[in-house]
Amino acid sequence: MSTPRPVLVVDFGAQYAQLIARRVREARVYSEIVPHSMPVAEMLAKNPAAIILSGGPSSVYAPGAPLVDADLFTSDVPVFGICYGFQAMAQALGGTVARTGNREYGGTPLRPRPEAGVLLRELPAELPVWMSHGDCVTEAPAGFTVTAESAGAPVAAFEDLPGRRAGVQFHPEVGHTAQGQEMLQRFLYDIAGIAPTWTPSNIIEEQVERIRAQVGDKEVICGLSGGVDSAVAAALVHKAVGDQLTCVFVDHGLLRAGEAEQVEKDYVAATGIKLKVVDAQERFLGALAGVTDPEQKRKIIGREFIRVFEAAAREIAAHGDVEFLVQGTLYPDVVESGGGTGTANIKSHHNVGGLPEDLKFALVEPLRTLFKDEVRTIGLELGLPEAMVWRHPFPGPGLAIRIIGAVDRERLDLLRQADLIAREELTAAGLDRDVWQFPVVLLADVRSVGVQGDGRSYGHPVVLRPVSSEDAMTADWSRLPYDVIARISTRITNEVAEVNRVVLDVTSKPPGTIEWE
Numbered sequence: 167m168s169t170p171r172p173v174l175v176v177d178f179g180a181q182y183a184q185l186i187a188r189r190v191r192e193a194r195v196y197s198e199i200v201p202h203s204m205p206v207a208e209m210l211a212k213n214p215a216a217i218i219l220s221g222g223p224s225s226v227y228a229p230g231a232p233l234v235d236a237d238l239f240t241s242d243v244p245v246f247g248i249c250y251g252f253q254a255m256a257q258a259l260g261g262t263v264a265r266t267g268n269r270e271y272g273g274t275p276l277r278p279r280p281e282a283g284v285l286l287r288e289l290p291a292e293l294p295v296w297m298s299h300g301d302c303v304t305e306a307p308a309g310f311t312v313t314a315e316s317a318g319a320p321v322a323a324f325e326d327l328p329g330r331r332a333g334v335q336f337h338p339e340v341g342h343t344a345q346g347q348e349m350l351q352r353f354l355y356d357i358a359g360i361a362p363t364w365t366p367s368n369i370i371e372e373q374v375e376r377i378r379a380q381v382g383d384k385e386v387i388c389g390l391s392g393g394v395d396s397a398v399a400a401a402l403v404h405k406a407v408g409d410q411l412t413c414v415f416v417d418h419g420l421l422r423a424g425e426a427e428q429v430e431k432d433y434v435a436a437t438g439i440k441l442k443v444v445d446a447q448e449r450f451l452g453a454l455a456g457v458t459d460p461e462q463k464r465k466i467i468g469r470e471f472i473r474v475f476e477a478a479a480r481e482i483a484a485h486g487d488v489e490f491l492v493q494g495t496l497y498p499d500v501v502e503s504g505g506g507t508g509t510a511n512i513k514s515h516h517n518v519g520g521l522p523e524d525l526k527f528a529l530v531e532p533l534r535t536l537f538k539d540e541v542r543t544i545g546l547e548l549g550l551p552e553a554m555v556w557r558h559p560f561p562g563p564g565l566a567i568r569i570i571g572a573v574d575r576e577r578l579d580l581l582r583q584a585d586l587i588a589r590e591e592l593t594a595a596g597l598d599r600d601v602w603q604f605p606v607v608l609l610a611d612v613r614s615v616g617v618q619g620d621g622r623s624y625g626h627p628v629v630l631r632p633v634s635s636e637d638a639m640t641a642d643w644s645r646l647p648y649d650v651i652a653r654i655s656t657r658i659t660n661e662v663a664e665v666n667r668v669v670l671d672v673t674s675k676p677p678g679t680i681e682w683e
């Protein structure tokens with residue numbers, strides 16, 4: 167297999183560098199991220215089909231700001247700059263960048279000029295784009311045509327077609343820039359002249375080779391949850407090293423109704439991969455007793471998972487130790503745990519920020535740079551059953567982060583019942599695929615007064631949190647039909663003792679996250 171010529175995304179500390187890479191892959195062009203600290207010679211040695219310079223928090227004129235090496239522009243590689251990358255490119259080529267006092271954050275109208283060049287050709291005279299900048303290109307470099315402006319950016323886009331270079335102040339990679347994907351594709355196809363020939367099956371081949379190189383003839387275990395990410399990760403590893411792989415499913419007592427049985431029954435039947443099931447309920451519930459702080463819960467769960475994997479590895483190993491642990495970690499788990507370049511810790515995902523410091527396994531994470539919808543495509547391509555591929559995501563820490571308050575068996579049972587009702591009614595209404603994820607949350611430390619059977623009740627509220635999303639990085643609350651919400655509410659308050667109120671969460675992400683903890 168020959169590796170395709172990559173489009174390199176140079177990361178200047180953007181929150182969304184991976185999003186750019188993913189949009190490029192969506193355009194069926196292979197893409198990889200490289201840090202801005204990589205020398206230009208090393209970038210060029212990768213024989214890139216084009217280079218995209220990402221956004222970033224710095225200002226190009228500030229001391230110590232990461233700059234683009236002018237050598238990049240003496241090569242004939244096509245270059246596209248976005249936001250900070252656009253500014254850095256302008257400065258490196260002799261244009262000017264300044265803080266004008268005009269900041270633009272969020273949805274902004276863009277006005278393409280009549281001589282709009284290739285990127286913005288024949289788009290409306292005013293179109294919505296997403297901006298996030300405080301600095302501006304005030305003068306384009308010689309040889310560049312200014313192709314758009316906005317109220318706060320006199321140079322909002324420019325192009326040098328003979329030089330195969332272009333740049334934009336706004337962010338074409340985010341969904342809020344409605345024509346963003348189209349603009350990126352125009353850069354890739356029409357300016358850089360790249361053909362859209364790459365498919366996710368190329369990722370499969372590439373990862374299989376990488377896994378073989380990493381693992382050799384050693385034994386491997388994979389944390390398997392029943393979710394799509396670990397199922398796909400396991401399938402890739404199985405394809406690479408076959409029977410050297412054993413999956414370990416941990417029943418930590420924080421699962422939903424029927425989940426453990428389903429994984430045991432369906433997974434092996436569907437894949438033929440060896441599976442070890444560990445009942446660790448006592449261990450997890452003991453470690454979580456009385457703990458209410460969300461980050462503390464997450465760290466405890468991350469640690470206990472690893473301890474269970476270690477014990478399982480000792481039992482599995484036929485000769486020596488199992489060195490490798492496969493996890494279905496995706497890019498959003500990494501960014502939210504603060505693992506991106508200069509990104510903040512929002513919450514410690516158990517499989518990234520929640521890992522204990524004394525972790526001895528080497529991690530095998532073939533999906534670490536990908537988003538859920540890409541993983542689903544790969545899962546389908548690998549032949550995993552549709553029901554597995556389209557399953558709603560369920561977080562590794564399970565119901566523990568959906569009980570607001572301390573976790574115990576009684577509360578888990580309440581939440582499990584309410585969750586099952588919500589899932590049953592959603593499926594009965596035929597809406598599983600319209601909703602991306604549907605957490606049900608128990609406000610265990612809150613009580614409210616109700617009237618049931620002519621008597622007073624003083625029970626707990628349950629929150630319904632159905633959301634739509636593409637990749638969990640942003641989300642909106644799902645506009646479920648009122649009659650479906652009504653049925654869920656009636657059934658929960660009738661059937662779950664102790665719950666006398668059901669509320670609907672109508673918060674998008676941001677500002678809310680999908681899970682409450």
Ligand SMILES: Nc1ncnc2c1ncn2[C@@H]1O[C@H](COP(=O)(O)OP(=O)(O)OP(=O)(O)O)[C@@H](O)[C@H]1O
Binds near residue numbers: 390396560561563
């Ligand atoms: N109960 C579990 N037993 C073993 N490993 C688990 C369990 N829960 C989570 N993991 C590990 O943690 C990783 C991250 O969990 P996460 O929920 O993000 O992924 P997933 O369960 O594979 O997919 P999904 O997001 O669709 O639920 C999993 O891919 C898996 O490796």
Ligand SMILES: O=c1[nH]c(=O)c2[nH+]cn([C@@H]3O[C@H](COP(=O)(O)O)[C@@H](O)[C@H]3O)c2[nH]1
Binds near residue numbers: 516
């Ligand atoms: O395996 C996981 N371990 C975790 O610690 C974890 N925390 C959140 N999630 C899932 O990630 C997505 C984004 O969630 P948030 O909007 O709540 O951050 C949603 O799909 C969440 O369910 C987790 N998954």
Ligand SMILES: NC(=O)CC[C@H](N)C(=O)O
Binds near residue numbers: 220249301302
């Ligand atoms: N999002 C960005 O790349 C911001 C670039 C630069 N820091 C500015 O404020 O203009």
Ligand SMILES: [Mg+2]
Binds near residue numbers: 560
């Ligand atoms: Mg899961």
